[in-house]
Amino acid sequence: MKKICVIIILMLSMPLFSQISQKENAQKAVESVKHLFPQWQQLEFEFDEIKESIIPDFLQARFYVTHHDKNVPMVIYFRKDGKYAFVGQLINVEESKSLTNEFAGEIKYDTVDMSTLNLKNAARKGDLGAPVTIIEYSDFQCPYCKRAESVTKQICKEYKDKIVFIYKHIPWPKHNYSVKLAVAAECAREQNEQAFWNFHDVFFSDEFSITDDKDLTIKIMEIANNNELNNELFKKCYENNKTENIVNDHFNESKFLGISSTPTFVVNGERILGALPYQSFRDVIEKNLDKPNK
Numbered sequence: 001m002k003k004i005c006v007i008i009i010l011m012l013s014m015p016l017f018s019q020i021s022q023k024e025n026a027q028k029a030v031e032s033v034k035h036l037f038p039q040w041q042q043l044e045f046e047f048d049e050i051k052e053s054i055i056p057d058f059l060q061a062r063f064y065v066t067h068h069d070k071n072v073p074m075v076i077y078f079r080k081d082g083k084y085a086f087v088g089q090l091i092n093v094e095e096s097k098s099l100t101n102e103f104a105g106e107i108k109y110d111t112v113d114m115s116t117l118n119l120k121n122a123a124r125k126g127d128l129g130a131p132v133t134i135i136e137y138s139d140f141q142c143p144y145c146k147r148a149e150s151v152t153k154q155i156c157k158e159y160k161d162k163i164v165f166i167y168k169h170i171p172w173p174k175h176n177y178s179v180k181l182a183v184a185a186e187c188a189r190e191q192n193e194q195a196f197w198n199f200h201d202v203f204f205s206d207e208f209s210i211t212d213d214k215d216l217t218i219k220i221m222e223i224a225n226n227n228e229l230n231n232e233l234f235k236k237c238y239e240n241n242k243t244e245n246i247v248n249d250h251f252n253e254s255k256f257l258g259i260s261s262t263p264t265f266v267v268n269g270e271r272i273l274g275a276l277p278y279q280s281f282r283d284v285i286e287k288n289l290d291k292p293n294k
Contacts, residue, residue: 022050022080026061029078029085045074051103053077053090060090060103073104109271112257117266119166121249123189123196125156126164132288134281135166135266137254140182140203141175145263148275149204155281162289167200168250170262177210179247184220186243187234188227195227 027047034040045063053060057080064071078085090099117135119128136152138145156165169186171178181203189196202208202223210216224234237243254264265272265281268288272280 022059023047023061025078025080025082026050026059026063026076028082029061029076030063032085033076033087046071048073054099055090057081060100062104064108070110071108073107075100075104109273110258111269112266112271114266114269116256117253118249119164121246122166122168123185123193123200124164124166125197126161128164130162130164131290132159132163132268132285133166133266134163134285135168137168137170137250137259137262137264137266139170139172139175139178139262140185140200141178142172142262144275146204148263151275151278151281154278155285158282159285163285167196168253169247170251170254170259170264171247172262177216179244180216180220180238182247183241183243184223184238186246187237188224188229190237190243191229191233192227195229198227199223 027045030045034043034045043065045065048062048064050059050061055077058077059080061076061078063074063076065074066072074087076085076087077090088100091097092099114133119133119135122135134155136145136148138148152165155163169178169182171182185196185199185203188199208219210219220238221231221235224231224238257266261273263275267281267284270284270288272284
């Protein structure tokens with residue numbers, strides 16, 4: 001028999017309402033919690049689901065609390081007669097896992113209205129009329145973005161003309177060369193779209209490293225030369241930060257969307273955070289293939 005440990009944060013008494021539905025009991029439990037914790041009184045709890053819990057005579061109800069651009073799950077446990085309720089973690093001791101977290105699920109992020117985004121001011125692979133639009137907000141010096149590259153390449157290879165893949169820059173201040181790398185890639189794109197992706201691949205390769213500003217300039221010009229770009233035009237663009245306005249537009253758009261980490265992906269309006277496995281992207285793409293693109 002499995003051992004179950006209940007860590008009770010709150011235990012409260014509630015009147016017995018035999019005629020009230022279980023959903024109403026759950027909502028009443030939330031109101032009691034809000035009454036006892038003043039800091040919760042301004043929060044909006046959106047009811048989602050009720051299920052049996054492993055605790056005899058207790059149900060578990062999931063609510064979502066809106067916080068900035070995300071909906072945070074909150075689980076309330078309450079007795080079926082509506083008399084008692086608690087908020088806390090229900091833990092499977094043998095397997096060392098939280099049953100509460102399993103039921104709560106992941107944080108849900110607000111969907112993105114794709115019509116508010118500029119899809120033409122960034123490098124892309126594929127046609128804008130494709131059924132699925134994937135935007136990556138990334139940083140060339142971000143190790144997690146580098147880790148995500150094998151997955152994004154697999155996505156583009158597998159789905160081909162079914163998707164359009166768009167790359168946008170979020171150069172974080174803590175990364176000394178992120179802005180210059182983004183500017184260089186955009187200067188390359190001014191002359192040749194494919195050159196951008198060649199720069200992109202070099203920047204994320206294991207062999208690419210930077211020791212100082214001089215080293216950066218030398219390597220940037222070497223990459224430009226290898227791509228048979230007009231070196232004079234490229235150098236003028238790069239040294240004058242001509243394309244920094246594009247990078248700033250991407251960064252400002254990310255702030256408008258509330259994006260605070262890289263890589264962050266937007267797939268037909270749905271957010272995917274981090275360098276997740278291929279299957280995580282595949283599930284979202286497949287779900288959206290039969291839906292309108294925008």
